[in-house]
Amino acid sequence: MERMTRIGRVAIVGGIHGNELTGAYLVKKFEQFPELIQRPSFETLALFGNPQAFAVGRRYIDKDLNRCFGSQDLDNPTLANYEECRAKTLYQILGTNGQFPADLIVDLHSTTANMGLTLILGNNHPFNLRLAAYLSSINPLVRVYSCGVSGYSNIVLRSLCQLSFSIEVGPVAQGVLQADFFRKTEELIHAILDYLEVYNQEKTTQSDRTLTLYQYVGVIDYPRNEHGELQAMIHPQLQGKDYEPLHPGDPLFLTFDDRAIAYEGESVVYPIFINEAAYYEKGIAMCLTEKYQLTV
């Protein structure tokens, strides 16, 4: 790949969703001990996403903050609820003309789905793919999901700069801080910062350039009645089976009177975000991906 200029500023953001405590408390730790995330060749800023929602233990106050970063919305003065204002503030800090114009943003999230340590890439920039290949080569829990074509990649925080991604860890309940995920996420952040340091020093000697990438292809909602009420739940055979193959005819849902509903697609897919609590209101029972082996 073409040599880019070096990384000068990195932002680590947590608590964009106020009830995802892993990232929220990691950022609080980094705010208290900023030396932990400093490296010789670049600056790192830890930034808390949604303090008001965190204070009341909710995902958001008025609106999902991680859907407020569309460029038109950031420029629209009539959008003025709490998260719309907060998105503008974060943009004033991290955006191109901001106080700390970030070259790379790491956005920390957690999920009730069995996602392990997932990197979510908003685009397939070669730099992102190589970083992802490196991280999955050193940690078998790391999965890489590219959601570039999902239609919301330009309204989330990571859309503020090209070299950026989210980390989703789970399964962990909303409103719960779990020490094992806290530690694993912190280790992953240190691995990322160390990689960036080596990159800046032009000493990258990446031997493993293969990458397993899960590419977004669509979503499936729960079966609902005409009032939008659930008519079925994730089938117990599918619960927790994120990143495993789902074949046509495999059970997808179980109705409340115990009838299985099968997957009717025509090819194998790899569901993720299965039974994510925050996605019930978004009409998403799971996201479907296709699995690719790449050389990056």
Add this chain to the structure above:
Amino acid sequence: MERMTRIGRVAIVGGIHGNELTGAYLVKKFEQFPELIQRPSFETLALFGNPQAFAVGRRYIDKDLNRCFGSQDLDNPTLANYEECRAKTLYQILGTNGQFPADLIVDLHSTTANMGLTLILGNNHPFNLRLAAYLSSINPLVRVYSCGVSGYSNIVLRSLCQLSFSIEVGPVAQGVLQADFFRKTEELIHAILDYLEVYNQEKTTQSDRTLTLYQYVGVIDYPRNEHGELQAMIHPQLQGKDYEPLHPGDPLFLTFDDRAIAYEGESVVYPIFINEAAYYEKGIAMCLTEKYQLTV
């Protein structure tokens, strides 16, 4: 035990907490198919606890509904927020002079802690203990917790009548419906209703009269700073170890800079509700119990 009069009316209540979906959807199912919970010798009513909180996916709107059933509060006309009003409505239905004065209430809850299928008894009435002994004899996942002396047993829904208990199932995240717990809870409800039917017909032939009972002895809060902010999390060795013995000196918490904090009690206890999401705001990291073997 002395023969009581027979059970005439049973209430099954779910969704007292709007984001505990197992009970909420079971009650919706029973409302749709009331024949499922009917038995020849008594009437059964399925009742939804907190529809407004359920609609917005939160535990409560203004106040925890399951702390609103103190008799003075129910009689106090100045208490008028949503949950305070809703508690009065439920009391008008289920209370002694209500439309459906229940002889026995089953209150369905879920928890992010690893509580399996827990029966919570508000008192050690012999009838409750025998029912609990029966249920744990037929299902090894059933645990029995008596919280009579915890100080809030007279302000929760089950305080409305003596023969009543809560079912807590977990671990399951708030805002998530998980089919395995839905099924197991439904099976447990059917076992309870069948037991009551046999009891009413005076055909109870309970062979197993031994009961393992976990009795409330206290709570432990998270280490916090002067602003009330967490300074540590549940130690990874304790996470998920509900109902297992905790010895003096065992690790309890892990600080954010990786130091273990030990349990400093003087005797073995059995922690439960370890890392329950809803208890962070209540200042409870876990409840401590002592374990007893009873013959009932």
